[in-house]
Amino acid sequence: xxxxxxxxxxxxxxxxxxxxxxxxxxxxxxxxxxxxxxxxxxxxxxxxxxxxxxxxxxxxxxxxxxxxxxxxxxxxxxxxxxxxxxxxxxxxxxxxxxxxxxxxxxxxxxxxxxxxxxxxxxxxxxxxxxxxxxxxxxxxxxxxxxxxxxxxxxxxxxxxxxxxxxxxxxxxxxxxxxxxxxxxxxxxxxxxxxxxxxxxxxxxxxxxxxxxxxxxxxxxxxxxxxxxxxxxxxxxxxxxxxxxxxxxxxxxxxxxxxxxxxxxxxxxxxxxxxxxxxxxxxxxxxxxxxxxxxxxxxxxxxxxxxxxxxxxxxxxxxxxxxxxxxxxxxxxxxxxxxxxxxxxxxxxxxxxxxxxxxxxx
Amino acid sequence: xxxxxxxxxxxxxxxxxxxxxxxxxxxxxxxxxxxxxxxxxxxxxxxxxxxxxxxxxxxxxxxxxxxxxxxxxxxxxxxxxxxxxxxxxxxxxxxxxxxxxxxxxxxxxxxxxxxxxxxxxxxxxxxxxxxxxxxxxxxxxxxxxxxxxxxxxxxxxxxxxxxxxxxxxxxxxxxxxxxxxxxxxxxxxxxxxxxxxxxxxxxxxxxxxxxxxxxxxxxxxxxxxxxxxxxxxxxxxxxxxxxxxxxxxxxxxxxxxxxxxxxxxxxxxxxxxxxxxxxxxxxxxxxxxxxxxxxxxxxxxxxxxxxxxxxxxxxxxxxxxxxxxxxxxxxxxxxxxxxxxxxxxxxxxxxxxxxxxxxxx
Numbered sequence: 090x091x092x093x094x095x096x097x098x099x100x101x102x103x104x105x106x107x108x109x110x111x112x113x114x115x116x117x118x119x120x121x122x123x124x125x126x127x128x129x130x131x132x133x134x135x136x137x138x139x140x141x142x143x144x145x146x147x148x149x150x151x152x153x154x155x156x157x158x159x160x161x162x163x164x165x166x167x168x169x170x171x172x173x174x175x176x177x178x179x180x181x182x183x184x185x186x187x188x189x190x191x192x193x194x195x196x197x198x199x200x201x202x203x204x205x206x207x208x209x210x211x212x213x214x215x216x217x218x219x220x221x222x223x224x225x226x227x228x229x230x231x232x233x234x235x236x237x238x239x240x241x242x243x244x245x246x247x248x249x250x251x252x253x254x255x256x257x258x259x260x261x262x263x264x265x266x267x268x269x270x271x272x273x274x275x276x277x278x279x280x281x282x283x284x285x286x287x288x289x290x291x292x293x294x295x296x297x298x299x300x301x302x303x304x305x306x307x308x309x310x311x312x313x314x315x316x317x318x319x320x321x322x323x324x325x326x327x328x329x330x331x332x333x334x335x336x337x338x339x340x341x342x343x344x345x346x347x348x349x350x351x352x353x354x355x356x357x358x359x360x361x362x363x364x365x366x367x368x369x370x371x372x373x374x375x376x377x378x379x380x381x382x383x384x385x386x387x388x389x390x391x392x393x394x395x396x397x398x399x400x401x402x403x404x405x406x407x408x409x410x411x412x413x414x415x416x417x418x419x420x421x422x423x424x425x426x427x428x429x430x431x432x433x434x435x436x437x438x439x440x441x442x443x444x445x446x447x448x449x450x
Numbered sequence: 451x452x453x454x455x456x457x458x459x460x461x462x463x464x465x466x467x468x469x470x471x472x473x474x475x476x477x478x479x480x481x482x483x484x485x486x487x488x489x490x491x492x493x494x495x496x497x498x499x500x501x502x503x504x505x506x507x508x509x510x511x512x513x514x515x516x517x518x519x520x521x522x523x524x525x526x527x528x529x530x531x532x533x534x535x536x537x538x539x540x541x542x543x544x545x546x547x548x549x550x551x552x553x554x555x556x557x558x559x560x561x562x563x564x565x566x567x568x569x570x571x572x573x574x575x576x577x578x579x580x581x582x583x584x585x586x587x588x589x590x591x592x593x594x595x596x597x598x599x600x601x602x603x604x605x606x607x608x609x610x611x612x613x614x615x616x617x618x619x620x621x622x623x624x625x626x627x628x629x630x631x632x633x634x635x636x637x638x639x640x641x642x643x644x645x646x647x648x649x650x651x652x653x654x655x656x657x658x659x660x661x662x663x664x665x666x667x668x669x670x671x672x673x674x675x676x677x678x679x680x681x682x683x684x685x686x687x688x689x690x691x692x693x694x695x696x697x698x699x700x701x702x703x704x705x706x707x708x709x710x711x712x713x714x715x716x717x718x719x720x721x722x723x724x725x726x727x728x729x730x731x732x733x734x735x736x737x738x739x740x741x742x743x744x745x746x747x748x749x750x751x752x753x754x755x756x757x758x759x760x761x762x763x764x765x766x767x768x769x770x771x772x773x774x775x776x777x778x779x780x781x782x783x784x785x786x787x788x789x790x791x792x793x794x795x796x797x798x799x800x801x802x803x804x805x806x807x808x809x810x811x
Binding site: 110389391400403404405406407408409410411412414416418419420421422423424425426427430433434436437440441446449 | 752761764770771773775787788797798
């Protein structure tokens with residue numbers, strides 16, 4: 090199943106406050122063990138195997154998170170965890186990754202994916218990736234579209250064009266266009282239309298193909314970054330990266346390439362997928378007991394329903410008659426919020442910031 | 451205001467699980483700082499001043515709790531914290547206290563009161579006690595009855611007999627009888643009748659009067675305990691106490707004396723009183739903010755209502771949109787229970803016991 094010319098590049102520079110108190114500025118969602126034994130980035134690397142062995146996995150993150158990321162992924166070569174000196178949006182990240190992959194293995198294929206998604210089961214995910222790799226080999230820019238299960242307003246959508254056929258049992262279409270997060274009425278229309286997919290944010294392409302595309306539609310970017318490829322594997326890499334990155338204008342890969350390219354395909358993927366933007370969405374994506382309760386840690390529940398109760402401490406949590414509540418316990422903070430209101434966690438974080446409680450952020 | 455012949459005896463041997471996780475078997479309710487800076491027994495001693503100075507306060511507790519009790523009450527003479535070798539119900543406790551007080555100060559008056567009640571304000575409480583002392587000087591057994599504010603089913607009641615008049619501005623009646631915790635219909639009848647008071651469990655009498663009463667109605671008890679008075683102040687006190695206590699039959703002061711004596715008066719007390727049997731009743735008796743929220747410790751609430759959120763740890767508790775909930779956080783346990791269900795805390799404690807989690811009890 091494994092091919093030596095297929096690389097994975099994990100985008101892991103994200104910050105975010107919606108999983109406070111478990112996620113913190115120095116330890117965002119992807120580096121946190123929210124549920125289970127692995128952090129999200131560890132789970133992401135594990136989920137790629139056996140398709141992509143760890144020696145062909147790269148991570149692009151920030152300078153502040155690189156050390157912790159290397160620590161959590163000891164099976165990766167340390168130099169494969171690349172720290173962007175500053176954030177310059179996704180097109181720069183993609184170009185950097187493609188230049189490095191193409192330098193390491195000319196003609197290679199790269200799978201680009203976020204570090205902080207919930208995806209299962211792994212074998213269905215790998216099957217979709219394998220199909221995407223085959224489509225990418227033919228010179229296409231491959232996206233993965235999830236069949237909508239409800240009228241989600243929190244995701245971008247991909248509008249399907251004509252069907253190209255099945256590859257390894259997976260449906261592949263051309264792409265008519267990308268649409269931003271819709272309002273609810275539009276989302277309902279997309280759902281009933283049947284011709285839309287959730288945009289998973291996962292891509293597969295030959296490094297040289299995406300670099301060609303960027304050269305065509307955003308030449309200044311590849312031009313500016315070219316020295317990075319020359320410096321890869323030399324002691325001056327970090328310095329060169331910093332020098333070329335600092336003056337870059339910010340531009341997204343959607344705007345720089347995807348909205349303009351014509352060689353885009355979408356693989357329809359039906360694995361369970363979520364970019365888990367909140368405690369509520371995490372609850373929706375995890376297995377529950379018969380009463381709809383999810384627990385982690387030392388938790389004793391009596392007559393509880395539809396609740397998420399998770400702890401990182403040794404304190405036992407005893408919940409009696411609790412209904413529709415999220416409870417998150419860490420060493421220095423406890424969050425209690427009814428389900429359906431976890432978007433408000435960011436307001437708590439803002440309040441803590443305003444109160445000068447930086448030690449909690 | 452203070453009289454040198456008035457003693458207080460605090461009954462502080464209680465155990466109980468209803469304030470778990472703050473109260474534990476080795477540290478029951480009266481020894482816990484549930485709300486505020488003082489433990490309940492410290493608050494009880496403080497509330498007696500200036501009526502009773504600490505050198506005339508005695509505490510009767512258990513062997514297991516004596517050391518911690520002395521530690522919490524350094525202003526008391528250590529020998530004034532008396533440890534019952536075994537529990538032999540309230541009549542033995544009363545007889546022991548009366549024998550010691552009478553030995554220390556013949557003819558003295560003793561106020562007997564539990565260690566774990568919420569009472570405020572202190573001056574109104576002291577005013578009622580002072581009136582009771584005056585009534586007790588005339589040879590009466592004085593009880594304190596709280597005017598019912600609602601049809602409580604959790605308290606015993608005192609049925610008033612004829613009014614004797616006002617003493618120091620406080621109404622005094624003879625007592626027709628004592629009734630156990632009523633069902634709700636009966637409690638409603640008591641409330642509308644107007645002739646019933648909640649039995650506060652606080653008493654005042656001359657030590658010699660209560661001893662006379664016990665001799666009349668329960669002679670075997672005073673007979674058995676008499677050697678304790680002789681041993682008071684000698685090195686053999688603990689040994690003698692143990693020898694006479696072990697073989698005693700258990701009998702309550704209600705059954706041994708109060709239901710039989712005829713010289714009982716009741717002082718109607720209108721201070722805010724509760725024997726706080728649960729987190730719910732504690733909530734009812736504490737001052738709240740405009741949204742009905744009580745917090746202790748590092749607590750941040752947003753849009754919360756009618757909740758009790760208390761912590762003994764340094765963890766910040768952030769509660770968003772929480773309604774009608776009790777949250778209690780200690781170093782090793784967290785309790786979350788909707789208000790109105792805190793009676794079920796004892797089931798949690800039973801479950802922990804059954805699971806062999808003795809370290810949490």
